[in-house]
Amino acid sequence: MKLILRIIIICAAAGCGGSKRETKAAAPVLAPPQAPPADAAQSHAAPAPPPAAQPPASAVPPAQQPATKVGQGPQEPPETGTVTAAQANRPAENAVPEKPLMPEESFRDQQPPALPAPPRFEAPLPVQRKLKSGARVLVVENHQVPLVAIDVRFLHGVDADPLDAPGLAEFVADMVDEGTKSRPAAKLAEEIEDLAAHLSTGAGLESSSAHLNCLTETLPQALALLADVVQNPAFRPPDVERVRVLRLTQLEQKKASLGALAADEAARILYGPVHPWGKPSGGTPESLAAIQPARLAAFHARYWVPNDAVISISGDVTVDVAVKLLEKAFAHWKPRRLPKLRLPPFPRLPGRSVEALDKPSATQSQVWVVGRLFKATDPDAVPLRVANMTLGGLFTSRLNMNLREKHGYTYGVHSGLALLRDAGTFTASGGIIAKNTVPAVAEFESELQKFSSGEVSEAELASAKEALVRGLPSALETNDAVSGAMSNVVSLGLPLDYYRTVVGRIGKVSLADVKRVASKWIRPLAWPIVIVGPVGQSKQALEDLKLGPVTVAPAPGTAVPAKPASPAGGL
């Protein structure tokens, strides 16, 4: 049915909630979109904006000309029909008014008032326990549907990749469900699918995870399988070879994705050549080819340990039963001493500059403005999240209203914070219709500079706060989302009542706070711009924008001409 969904349903928005990939693709661990950044499985690309930052692209067009904003909002008293500037020259056909279908009903003139009881959302507060092995356990009971989600999260991932083996943490995560010491790969898969359970595994920038969703009645059996996968992966050479080929194929396919290429380039600039986060997501063909089973097993033995783990459960099970079942399933799990990572400092940013990767076959460009921020627990996190909503967190944010609605350069642009345990990034980005790439870069810059002054209107602040608060319940609707969010909270070092208290903290953000954090942290004059697209002929035009040095190089996977390129000028 996966494929079918994509074929037969066409959505007004850019994506129908994400079409499922083919069988092999592990579902990423779900994480709440707007709250703490999702260090989700497979989201190696650090600067990627959180999913919800994606404005709901829609039937509303990229206007062909500066759009006359029709009606200033729902409260505006309606005229006889909404009038656009363009109606003046509408064709004769339209001039003959049709008989109205409907009676006049004055109550329709105004947006209806809200119902008396304003909704109150109490975010779930997990009950915390500890297993004998030292693993932390968080449980949120939800007896709505007979399903349970279990998220096992280890607090290291790509950050633990050795410099000579980029892609190792992700390779390990991909291998743990490919056979255990007592269950060959095929048998393991069969047992999981026999229970109708969903198991997915992955590694992010600073965590690794195994995530299970199962029916309540099969929880004991499903937990036994999960525990086996987490503790006893076998890394048999034939399985390793098989998965290696799949991962190499994924690296090939990545070359077709402008967004993935932009993310890699942004990571390279932000984190540099000697930091594991600066390497391409998934590793390189060379590094993948060199990783041997013993190395996978050693990484697993070192980092998939209970004393560095949190197990978050959400669903149709009581706290006591959950803990009892976990103790049983993980009875033989032993803590091990965890080596302290010594990561190099981040490099100095190149300053304001344009790094363009030429992809001649593309019809769009990805434009990313990226910068470094702070860690997730920083007190400026909530105010800056609020501030960002006005810049690029919503469909109606400044970036989208300018680049999409005013200029028609794009189907949607956005900006977002990705905050981690010890670092954070800011990204303003979007897919741009190829011929508009250079003017779009100029508009990104002008909006960012304006925003960095921190001048935000009362109305903007109110709708930013409202949107953040209103978005919370949806982000915590399913068991997968809740368990993933609880693990995130621990992984990021946030307090367990983060979701409970964040509503109050959002409410307290003032105009002065926004001004302070925006002018302190948003620094377009120091931030690099990454472009991936058909920009081979655009070097001069980009230089004319005077945004610092411009580099144009072929994108990975683009056939390079046999003759060496002529020396580039202008640097």
Add this chain to the structure above:
Amino acid sequence: MLILLATLLAADPQLKFEKYQLGNGLTVILSEDHRLPQAAVDLWYHVGAANQTAGHSGFAHLFEHLMFSGSRHLPAHFYELMESIGASQDNGSTSFDRTNYFEIVPADKLPVAFWVESDRMGYLLDVLDEQKLRIQRDVVSNEKRQNTENRPYGMAQQRLCDIFFPKPHPYYECVIGDIAEIQAASLQEIRAFFRQFYGPQNASLAVVGDFDPQVAKEQIEKYFGSIPRGPEVKPPDVPQTDLPGPVKEQVEDKLAEEPRLILAWKGVRRFTDQEPAGDLLADVLGSGKTSRLYKALVFERQLASGVSASSAALSLGGWFQVTVTAAHGHDIGELLPVVQQILAEVKAKGVTQEEVERAQRNVIANKLRALERIGGFGGRADVLDEYQTYLGDPGFLPRDLARYRAVTPQTLQSFAAQFLGDERRVELDVVPAPKKSAAAGEGSAK
């Protein structure tokens, strides 16, 4: 295990709903869930590509876009309004047989959702003009380029649709339509389309979530009650013809990185007796690591990076499809014999009881998972509306599951034997187009 699931499902309080009709024929389905302070509003119109006529491909979908361009009492910028009330997952979608419009709103803003949806139902034409149509024609044309022509393997999927449903079948050009025909859509045609298909008696409104049913009913009557009934909509009935013989085509794909083999056959219609067998056979062949295609092609021989199988059952026809993407360094010539052998085995020897049971359990569990969400794509509101739209019974879920439980290995084998013959098979070989080289003289190596 299956019996256990059946019990649980019957006990699930979330399947409780109340259904009634307004005087104008609008079907209303209410289902309470007070877990989160939100409500999903989901309006399905029983109109899709199936209702189009030759020369008007893409019409239903183009129309869906216009529903977001403002109506008499709503601002033109639909998404600004939705954002301002804290709505989420507000969207619309068009498929072969139906079109829907939906949003999740904070519980206290439920009347706003009714105001919005009733205004689009009642007052769209008052403000629809040539300018809006022109803009949406371009947006939709661009959407086709983006989602079909600029997406790896998108063109092959589109081609498949045209092979099974050649013009003048209403499904030709799939749902998205032919760009020239989209561009030719006139305002008169659009108005006629709206008057014909967007009457309240051709729609069902599902509301799921945190609301007081008494208040909801009053509000629904207030906003939808005065909209006049539309003309009767005759269900389209254009049969799907048989292919005259086997089809084999090569599709060059500029964006694909690896070759892909697609095999397809004419299939079955929605909610027919054979539909569950088609779905479960697809599951046995291509879903999960235990599936036959995955085991043989990805696991054992490592010729493929991914497999899938699906049975598209629509109101006017359908097709069964097997898709295999080559692993890096392999080609279609290596994939095809293996796929053929697997299909031949299923036809000759059938599948095992275990395989059928596993597929059944997964279908059931996935239907439960859909119930976790009140709205959005495929959530509880969609489940209720779907059964109502096609069967007139929002509570069909338990009986639907029973249909799947009734399937046996023999049913699957006869489905395979009846439908997956070589004599009318479609084979599409998707191959990456040769790469253009980068323009010289621009780069500076870093």
